[in-house]
Amino acid sequence: MNEIISLWPLLGIVIITLGFILRINPMLSIILSAIVTTLAAKMLPLQTLSVIGDGFLKTRNLSILVLLPLAMVGLIERHGMREKAQMIISNFTSMTVSKLLVLYLFLRQVTASFGLNSLGGHPQMVRPILAPMADKLVSEKYHSGEESRDKIKALAAATDNIGLFFGEDIFVAFGAVALMATFLQDNHIKVEMLNIALWGIPTAIFALLIHGFMICYWERQIAKTTPCQGATND
Amino acid sequence: MIKINLFYYLIGIVLVIVGSITLVDKKNSKRFTSGIFWLLYGLLFLVGDLIPSYVVGIAVLIMGLLAGFGKVIGVKHREFSYNDRLVRAKQIGAKLFIPALTIPVFVIIGTLVFKNLSIDGKQLIDPKGLTIICVALGCVLATIFACIITREKPQQSMHEMRRLIDTLGWAIVLPQMLAMLGIIFSACGVDKALAHVINDYFNMNWQILAIGLYIFGMAIFTIIMGNAFVAFPIMMGAVGIPSLILHFGFNPALIAAIGMLSGYCGTLMTPMAANFNIIPAALLELKDRNLVIKVQTPSAIMILCANFLFLVIMSYIK
Numbered sequence: 226m227n228e229i230i231s232l233w234p235l236l237g238i239v240i241i242t243l244g245f246i247l248r249i250n251p252m253l254s255i256i257l258s259a260i261v262t263t264l265a266a267k268m269l270p271l272q273t274l275s276v277i278g279d280g281f282l283k284t285r286n287l288s289i290l291v292l293l294p295l296a297m298v299g300l301i302e303r304h305g306m307r308e309k310a311q312m313i314i315s316n317f318t319s320m321t322v323s324k325l326l327v328l329y330l331f332l333r334q335v336t337a338s339f340g341l342n343s344l345g346g347h348p349q350m351v352r353p354i355l356a357p358m359a360d361k362l363v364s365e366k367y368h369s370g371e372e373s374r375d376k377i378k379a380l381a382a383a384t385d386n387i388g389l390f391f392g393e394d395i396f397v398a399f400g401a402v403a404l405m406a407t408f409l410q411d412n413h414i415k416v417e418m419l420n421i422a423l424w425g426i427p428t429a430i431f432a433l434l435i436h437g438f439m440i441c442y443w444e445r446q447i448a449k450t451t452p453c454q455g456a457t458n459d
Numbered sequence: 460m461i462k463i464n465l466f467y468y469l470i471g472i473v474l475v476i477v478g479s480i481t482l483v484d485k486k487n488s489k490r491f492t493s494g495i496f497w498l499l500y501g502l503l504f505l506v507g508d509l510i511p512s513y514v515v516g517i518a519v520l521i522m523g524l525l526a527g528f529g530k531v532i533g534v535k536h537r538e539f540s541y542n543d544r545l546v547r548a549k550q551i552g553a554k555l556f557i558p559a560l561t562i563p564v565f566v567i568i569g570t571l572v573f574k575n576l577s578i579d580g581k582q583l584i585d586p587k588g589l590t591i592i593c594v595a596l597g598c599v600l601a602t603i604f605a606c607i608i609t610r611e612k613p614q615q616s617m618h619e620m621r622r623l624i625d626t627l628g629w630a631i632v633l634p635q636m637l638a639m640l641g642i643i644f645s646a647c648g649v650d651k652a653l654a655h656v657i658n659d660y661f662n663m664n665w666q667i668l669a670i671g672l673y674i675f676g677m678a679i680f681t682i683i684m685g686n687a688f689v690a691f692p693i694m695m696g697a698v699g700i701p702s703l704i705l706h707f708g709f710n711p712a713l714i715a716a717i718g719m720l721s722g723y724c725g726t727l728m729t730p731m732a733a734n735f736n737i738i739p740a741a742l743l744e745l746k747d748r749n750l751v752i753k754v755q756t757p758s759a760i761m762i763l764c765a766n767f768l769f770l771v772i773m774s775y776i777k
Contacts, residue, residue: 230655234647238683241640245730252527252629255636256520259643266647271513276646278515280639282507285467286591287634287734292470292624293598297558299619300605303539305548306555312548343566343594347739349559349601356743371746379750382739383727386751387758390723394716401688405715408692412700420712428720431765436758443754 237262294348307357314358315365322362322377323444326384327437329355333388334429338395345385356381363444367451380443384436391432394425460581463588466595467504474501477621484534492530496522497624500632523636526629533625536618551608558605565597566590630741630748633733637685641731644684653680654697666774669702674767677718678725678759685731687722694718709770709777721766727759728752 237258244254263273298306314320336344345351356378363369363377393399402421409416474497481487482494499518507515525531539547548555570593573584584592602616624631644650661672673694680690699718703709726732730752740748747753 230651231648232652232656234644234649235652235656237640237644237647237649238653241731242683250527250529251633251730252523252636255640256523256527259640262640262643262647262649268647274513274516274520275511276516276643277519277639278507278512278517280642281503281519281635282512282515283642284635284638285504285507286463286588287638288631289463289466289470289591289595291627291631291634291734291738292473292620293466293595294562294601295623296616296620297561297598297601297605299623300602300609300611300616301555301558303544303547303611303615303619304551304555304609305539305544305546306559308541308544309548309552309555313553341563341567343590343597344563346562347742349562351739352742353559354556375743375745375747375750376754378743379740379745379754382743382751383755383758385739386727386735386755390726391720391762394720394723401719404688405691405719408695409700409711409715412696414700414704414711416711416715420710421716424710424713424716425720427769428717428762428766431769432758432762435761435765439758439761 231265233265234262236265290346291348294346298348298353302353306353310354310357311361314361320362321366321444322359323441325358325362326380326440329381330384330388330436330440331433333385334392334433337389337392338429340393340396340398342389342393345389347382347385351382351385355385363447367447369447369451373447373450376443377447380440384440387432387436391425391429395422395429397422460585461583461592461596462585463592463595464508466592467507469595469599471501471504471506473617473620474498474504474624476617477501477624480621486534487532489530489532492525493532496525496531496629519636519639522629522632526632531629533628536622536625538622547609554608557608558601561601561604562594562597565600566593569593569596626744627738627741630733630737633737637731637733641684641686641689645689650684650689650693653683654693657697664706666707667771669698669707670770670774671767673698673703673714673718674721674763674770677721678728678763681722681725682729682731685726685729685733687719687726690722690725691719694722707774709774713770713773717766717770721763724759724763724766727755 240258240261241254244251259277260273263276333345359377359381360374364374394401397418402418405421406416406418478494478497478501481490481497484490487493499522503515503518570589573589573593576583606613606616657676661668676698677690677694680694681687684690695718699714703714704711726735730737730749736752737748740751
């Protein structure tokens with residue numbers, strides 16, 4: 226490589242990292258990092274503004290996925306969706322939060338591996354259904370405080386993420402698989418998309434075992450930190 | 460042809476309504492700045508494509524500063540009491556699940572049906588954004604079903620939307636802001652500079668080091684850039700192809716798959732991937748915005764190590 230590469234744009238990374246460490250409002254560190262990075266790349270102020278504007282417009286898809294389900298979610302919540310989900314889960318007397326989340330993890334992975342990514346999701350599945358169920362199971366069994374209940378809700382969200390990430394890559398027609406194949410082919414390396422998809426299976430199994438184990442670990446942690454151990458009423 | 464822009468306009472209208480209501484809401488002590496924030500956000504959805512991009516840039520900066528200095532807040536909304544909701548849940552019963560299930564069912568059917576559906580030789584739905592358009596259509600349909608099942612007027616769905624948008628607050632914009640920063644990083648050569656640093660300081664002739672660099676580098680890169688798709692070409696180009704595939708003769712499909720999934724481990728650990736990590740925390744109204752990341756990180760690190768060991772083992776049997 227003969228071209229001279231400027232290392233100054235790396236300043237942007239330093240800023241965003243410091244921002245997170247020092248817990249500065251992320252909006253401010255993002256804006257500062259964007260401006261510094263473009264300055265370091267010798268862009269003019271007007272160019273900087275254009276790049277910021279273009280980048281924002283190009284990524285509007287991300288907001289669609291968060292915003293559009295909210296009208297429906299709000300309506301069913303108002304009429305007791307979360308309470309209904311909790312009533313249903315209470316009917317399964319032998320259900321524990323570990324069993325619920327491991328089952329969800331497995332189903333999320335399997336369905337995502339068939340391309341059914343939209344069967345889960347934070348606005349439409351985790352907030353109105355999965356998290357209230359998990360919350361009910363721990364608060365009934367362990368009479369947990371708010372900290373533990375927050376933790377189990379976060380675990381429900383984490384389980385949705387992990388199930389999705391380590392399932393979707395097994396689906397041949399998934400965008401990431403095409404991206405990998407295209408990149409390799411552009412670099413003159415012959416590869417089949419199906420092969421890439423199949424090599425996603427080992428990690429999918431690791432993820433199921435590891436996160437499944439971690440789910441049980443978190444439930445044990447909550448059981449330990451609870452003073453009354455669920456033995457007393459109220 | 461139905462394009463994704465249609466839903467940009469829909470979201471734009473909703474946000475402009477939310478912004479206007481906020482602007483005149485006396486309960487909100489920062490109604491002026493909060494209202495401006497949502498109005499600007501909505502206008503970018505409505506007319507963003509029509510105005511010069513530097514004007515969009517200015518609007519984005521204003522939004523960022525308003526949110527960054529704590530000038531965007533929501534109000535408490537009236538809700539049914541817990542007991543009322545229990546009664547409603549018993550009355551309506553399992554039918555409440557129908558709207559939530561409408562979205563995935565519609566996406567599955569929609570992607571199959573609309574793929575080749577054309578009227579007068581024109582595709583009904585833009586094939587480039589087929590899945591996301593189906594998700595969006597599914598959301599609209601699900602809202603209609605929700606109104607029917609709960610017997611609410613359509614206006615109520617707007618109130619509910621405003622309630623949840625207030626709950627999420629400016630965090631809704633974070634995924635886009637971070638994705639924008641990722642685009643800037645790429646445009647300014649941050650990725651090239653990083654690849655350069657890696658090539659300069661590491662000796663890639665030692666197989667176990669090359670494997671480790673590839674796996675953990677992929678995760679670290681994703682943590683920085685917030686997106687495994689950005690990290691993949693960089694690490695693949697810097698270590699994957701020259702070292703692992705060409706020099707050590709690994710199967711390219713194996714290297715690609717394990718690499719991308721190691722990047723995903725990074726996604727689980729970074730606030731830069733706001734849509735997976737920060738938005739859920741806001742949606743679940745968790746006190747600690749980073750709690751989802753904290754809970755995910757042990758799993759992510761262990762999966763990453765499993766990937767590393769797997770490649771090391773594969774290096775003996777390849």
